[in-house]
Amino acid sequence: MPARSPDTLLADLRRRIAAIEADGTPRPPLPERSVMIPLGPPRLDEALGGGLIAGSLNEAVPRTIGDIGAAFGFALALAARAVAIRGAGALFHIHEELAAREAGALYPAGLEAFGLAPQALLSLTVRRRADLLLAMEEALKCRALACVIGEAFPDRRGIGLTASRRLALAAKAGGSLGLLVRAPGSVAPSAAVTRWEIEAGPSRSDAFGGLGAPALVVHLVRSKLGRTGSWRLEWSLHDRVFAETEVSRPLAASPPHRPDRAREASARQSRMA
């Protein structure tokens, strides 16, 4: 074998390292955009460069402790998107024993509201955080799953960059959508491709004055796919996609002497928000 110059050797090594790594620097390639999971709203998908990537790790974090329902709903909605794009596939859900005491446990009857079949669910209860990460890694490697949701809250200990990197690599190997639901305020570094902060949003009332479709305010706070930003979304059960809702805010106070019914209506709506 002819001796190679140090330059070519180094370049070769860099290339190989870049191929191994799945996160961090802009140099290494992101998980191949072979299977894209568009979320629905054009502006949001454009910011993501087309959608989330099947085979990547993503994080959903509730803004406050009260937004856990909203964050978990967002995770289920993404799972429903992943299942819809793949056409089939199971959903694997992992949570710690203590999490159920804090914010309730996953209720299978609620899955239908997201267009997910309860029969496609497998739920694992683990005792420790280490077990959660181990099980999630194994599940992400399985190529028959559409989505793996891990509930890493209570998140007092965080999960660590190494563990998060392992999950990212496993997701890349398995090709399923990895979702880590974390506790509010967790800012630990991670190898996730996107990080979403989720807030509950006021729903638009249905025709009968009841509660409307699930509404969320999502903040994409970290993204390796493109721009960050905030969106008001509504989950459309019928199409199993998100839709962006515009809540118009009055720019100036309406003149007191001239009632404007349209403005009043919108003001009422924004007060509720």
Next chain:
Amino acid sequence: MRAKRRRASRAWPEPAASAESAFSRDPATPLAVVERAGNALRLAALNTPAQRLGLTPGLALADARARVPALCIAEADPAADARLLAQLAGQALRWTPFVGLEPPDGLMLDITGSAHLFGGEAALLAEVMARHRAQGFHAAAAIADTPGCASAVARFGTPQVVPPDAAEAVLSPLPVAALRISADTAAALRRVGLDTIGDLIGLPRAPLAARFGSGLLTRLDQALGREREAIAPHVPVPAYLAERRLAEPISRAEDVLTVIGLLADDLKGQLEARGQGARRLALALWNVDGSSTQIDVGTSRPARDPVRLARLFREKIKGAGDGLATGCGFDLVRLAVTLAAPLAAEAPRLDAAQAPAPDAVAALADQIAARFGPARLRRPVMTDTHIPEAAARLLPGPLPAQAAEPPACALTQDSLGAVRPIRLLAPPEPVETIAAVPDGPPVQFRWRRLAHRVVRSEGPERIAMEWWRTAGPVPPTRDYFRIEDERGRRFWLFREGLYGRETQTPRWFIHGLFA
């Protein structure tokens, strides 16, 4: 090769096993195990020094004390003896998968077809005796054509291999008690001068049966091989098993896993030949010192893929935390299928590398269940009831036969089906509420010290408790409301008790969270 089934019997003429370990301070101390017979304490078993002093089993304790004041006493513990015997039966599985118990102190092994693995019957007998002596037992053993003969020779004769068709000659000099008959029958036989089995063999049968009952003749025929006798195996004999005897003991978990892989390969052929797959597997590891360890795993669907089966054991051994208790190392590893189910043969796919295996989810489920315990992996189970916590539950269970399909038609209007939360609190947590009217939705509520102002609500959805299922008083009816607070968070609250009919002060609970 002998056509007849051969049996080996082992017995402990001095069944002081449990007591001996408790009194191991000085082997020269006379020791007796006593049991309560009626109102008296009687000697049940004795060690050798006590026997030398002239004590015999059955003697009253008071008499024995009078003769040997220094006698040490231990109380008989039949339960512990039975446990010990079962444990020894487990160890004896190394010689044959067919091991029966002969309580209180014997084991019966069917060694048909397995003696040659140990260098012949004489060598097997020597090994059986040596292993038990090494563990501190006074073991006696014999190999014969029939269980009755083996038992008689082991307990009353000298350890030996009874040649085929020599049963009569070997049994003749033995006392009649060797026939496994009751003590009363044996005493009655001795009274009339019939001391040995040889005395019985030539006698006319009808008078014998008339005087001592047909049980005596049955036992005699069984010992001589004129009547068949079945051995009840202590543990079910598996239909499929593979084993490896290792010249050099192994102790590293990786080596054990390698052997498991080889055994799983062997099993695959056996299972394939009969179109079966394994549902439950038992791995037995025998230590050099004779003790054995068993590891069980289950699969959610019949499987015979060696890689997949071996992986289940890897997860189980890894999940055990401190790993295997290897001791001095294992010299015998046996993998047995304890439950099999039909599994159709599959043609290997040409594109196997690309397409995920159809049972990939089942394989993952097995792997996870082996690692974390089958009770921790749960699946939704829907029940036909309106009570929310019972209607949909997560329960451990096998995978359905077919992979789940997405719903053909998603619910498009919330009026079509009751909307259910995505997280359920168990049990429901009480909340303080302010309501405008007693049977209306709340205006404000406080949960976990946080106040929520209700902006919009939907309900009530009235769910009455199932009076036809409860024996006692029926729990109060619940009125469920979906509620949205001023920040857009959605909750599932219910009021317990119908105002004015069931209660005057209904209590409120939060039961779930919506997205």
